[in-house]
Amino acid sequence: MSQKEYLMSLGYDEIREIDPDGMIEDVLRFPEMCRDAFTPIVKEGREFEKIAVVGMGGSGIGGDMLESYLRYKSNYPVLVNKNYDLPKAIDEKTLLFVISYSGNTEETLSSFKEGIERGCEVLAISSNGELKKIANKKDISLLEVPGGIQPRAGFPYLFLPMVATLEEMGVLEVDGFDRAISNLEKLKNRLNPSVDEDNFAKKIAGFLKGSIPVIYSYDELSPVAYRWKCQLNENSKMFSIMNEFPELNHNEVVGWDYKLTRDFKIVVLKEKDPIEKMQKKIEVTGQVLDVEFKEVEVLGDSLISKLMTGVFIGDLVSVYLATLNEVDPTPVRRIDNIKERLYD
CATH class of the missing domain: 3.40.50.10490 (Glucose-6-phosphate isomerase like protein; domain 1)
Known part of the structure; x- marks a missing residue:
């Protein structure tokens, strides 16, 4: 043959x-995941002047997508951080999305703690792990997404909640x-x-x-x-x-x-x-x-x-x-x- x-x-x-x-089954569930994932983390929050996203690998690609999606739709600058430390520009006037599917990503947890110390408006997405524990302890809003799949296969859950949240906050209108x-x-x-x-x-x-x-x-x-x-x-x-x-x-x-x-x-x-x-x-x-x-x-x-x-x-x-x-x-x-x- x-x-x-x-x-x-x-x-x-x-x-x-x-x-x-069963990676093929997870991939073929993509349309269903997208429909299910369009859920805001919160419905309102305090005022902010910029947006930042921290995450690595399959949990970090959502930040790149969000920057692209907002590039010509919003006046808010979007910073994507894939490192241990946050850029100096991220401060108390920043809406900070923290994404780690496992909840245990070392670099993301480091940026997460630093964002809390700087007084950012922090919103988190995870399925479990240390990120969930810290968020619960610090009373930080966290969207718990379904577990049991590879982080890269769960991409809709790691991107679309940010879009839904920003629409709920009036930052943008999602068309189509x-x-x-x-x-x-x-x-x-x-x-x-x-x-x-x-x-x-x-x-x-x-x-x-x-x-x-x-x-x-x-x-x-x-x-x-x-x-x-x-x-x-x-x-x-x-x-x-x-x-x-x-x-x-x-x-x-x-x-x-x-x-x-x-x-x-x-x-x-x-x-x-x-x-x-x-x-x-x-x-x-x-x-x-x-x-x-x-x-x-x-x-x-x-x-x-x-x-x-x-x-x-x-x-x-x-x-x-x-x-x-x-x-x-x-x-x-x-x-x-x-x-x-x-x-x-």
Whole structure:
């Protein structure tokens, strides 16, 4: 059987042989999770002048998405912190979202305690752990999300409550959420494992097999490209690169002269109708690099739909690619090994 034939024949049974912990089931629950996750942490709070988000890994990507979502919708600056210490600009006039799915992330707990000391308006999201204990002790509002899944698979619970909270506070108006859910359901019907020939998520996985994936995008979709990269790292167990237009046209394109790039393949994440200047940059870059690349269109006319459908497609690609690579998408042994060596 050729790789293409095997790829198109990938059904639930074949995937479960590689994926005994059921990552594919968690990924396919994405539309349902999104619907369930749009819940505010609180309905009101004190006045603030800026917003900050702290979180790491699968719990931290929500901060990148929030910054992107608010970039052209709100006057509030958004700072994303993925470190032990908070930037100096975060103070008592800051609404600070603290996100740790496990509740035990070392860097996040450090920033959490510092945010409390600085007098920030702190709101937390977690499933359990030390974060929950401290929040309860300090009387800090915490949204407890469902446990029992990998943090990266629970992305809707780690992003959408922040959006719902800010809407409840009057910071923004969320446009098109119901249509976003509808678009996610359509994608689920089109891209689930039982769909063969017309399943473009499987086709993208086949395209990337055996390569170093390079994920490009632009502007508000750039965090989606970063999510793809991280899912390819953790689920597919592949090294991956991410960058964004137009910045990559001012530096990274020169690096494609190096011979190792012969193993690179590009996926460009884009809207159906990007602005003319951006579409031209994408086309000309492909011509100049003279490398095969695929374009993947996100769905919807609202930003929330574009972000969430882009994430959903990438998550499915990563699990299909894990199956092609014959690796279990769930374990992250190198991450676990680093933690063991640090804390033993």
